[in-house]
């Protein structure tokens with residue numbers, strides 16, 4: 193096929209086009225958020241149950257239980273781990289944590305460990321706690337003793353650094369806290385808010401796991417949608433994500449029952465998200481809760497006030513003036529007096545599940561929020577123009593999960609959209625099943641566990657259409673972004689990981705190719721056949737005058753394509769970045785440009 197390319201751009205391509213969608217869906221705790229200990233503060237668990245001890249186990253016969261402490265370490269963290277050292281024990285006795293399905297231990301890395309302890313009964317006992325990392329069979333990788341005393345019943349915090357001299361051969365390792373069984377015989381100790389951090393991305397305190405963060409940053413994303421997704425919305429009004437419960441000292445963060453079947457520590461909170469965006473050079477596309485819970489509750493219009501105020505405070509935390517807003521003053525007190533960049537705020541998530549109440553919820557939220565923040569663009573999340581909303585949304589978030597074939601055959605999805613000043617955020621899209629009659633089914637019925645070359649080339653075809661329609665599509669992100677392979681709530685994902693490594697997918701390389709090869713204007717060209725198998729887009733990077741052609745071949749057989757460029761002076765060579773099976777990554781080739789006139 194011969195493709196004629198126009199020298200005259202049809203429209204600019206917004207710098208925000210390619211980015212990432214994030215929510216905690218086996219992706220934050222135990223993943224991007226670098227905390228290595230699972231259930232580190234016994235948040236939101238029921239005391240005196242086995243489940244409350246999730247991820248913890250006794251070492252050498254200690255008696256463990258999670259208790260509602262009569263003197264909690266903080267009001268946000270009412271539960272403590274009670275460790276009783278039985279009489280008659282010798283050697284180390286205490287407790288171990290298995291991490292998030294493992295703990296990677298690397299020689300030479302500095303691990304920062306901390307915990308709070310108190311003796312519920314004061315005594316003359318003096319001893320030491322050994323803080324360490326050891327393999328699952330008990331081989332010590334590193335340990336350090338810390339003196340403790342039972343002189344008072346007050347809480348004390350221990351902070352130690354651990355530097356293993358050897359790497360563990362696997363991630364089957366435990367973090368351990370032990371006392372000498374003989375010396376501490378009969379002692380009862382309470383512990384709270386444990387923490388173990390490896391080095392973090394850009395050494396940010398309470399920051400991100402380096403390998404995962406680096407993999408995401410290398411995509412060159414322009415935006416980061418947060419905090420969800422279903423995990424913003426939650427099953428009940430009480431369980432919704434609340435920004436103010438996720439900022440400040442970890443002692444002040446109660447955590448919450450997330451929407452994906454596990455408790456969120458909220459150690460990855462709004463300030464941490466914003467710092468992460470700043471470290472990577474992304475702008476947040478931030479969502480506010482919109483008065484609907486997935487269990488079916490819509491807050492009555494007359495009762496929306498406090499939730500609208502909470503949204504105002506959330507936005508003020510990001511962009512407000514510390515002199516005028518307490519939420520902004522809180523941001524300043526946490527080290528960021530200047531506002532963060534913020535252009536888009538999403539009102540809810542997938543409110544097509546509650547269209548009938550979104551009419552008043554959208555109206556009341558946006559009327560109030562737009563008055564407070566005239567420069568913010570608010571994104572609606574119901575189906576486009578259904579229901580009709582007031583004020584008329586100028587942005588909609590469109591989600592599509594479909595088959596690889598659907599994506600390959602719908603690269604013209606936006607071509608037919610009316611140009612009426614409305615713009616679109618393709619906030620979630622992915623080919624997730626080969627079964628068009630059971631898209632959200634299981635692997636047994638066609639659901640993809642990981643992306644495939646077929647699904648990723650279909651997505652690439654669709655993405656050429658997003659560039660062609662970037663006059664109305666301002667942002668797009670694959671979803672979900674991340675998952676821990678040992679604890680998935682949703683597949684496929686763009687990047688998978690376990691305790692030891694990161695596994696970028698075929699779709700990751702497609703996203704990266706588009707994101708790192710951006711143009712800022714679109715050059716019209718001969719249109720692909722909408723039901724064909726070859727799809728392309730041609731863009732120009734005006735700063736370098738580079739022409740960037742993206743091509744997706746959605747089938748496994750080669751097809752010739754010629755691009756006829758309307759330029760008199762064209763360099764004699766270019767670079768082709770090729771991603772095809774069985775490559776596990778993108779390969780660069782020098783290309784010779786023949787027939788130059």
Ligand SMILES: [NH3+][C@H]1C[C@H](O)[C@@H](O)[C@@H]1CO
Nearest residue numbers: 421422423541542671672
């Ligand atoms: N059901 C998807 C739609 C919702 O917005 C996300 O939380 C889910 C996974 O990406």
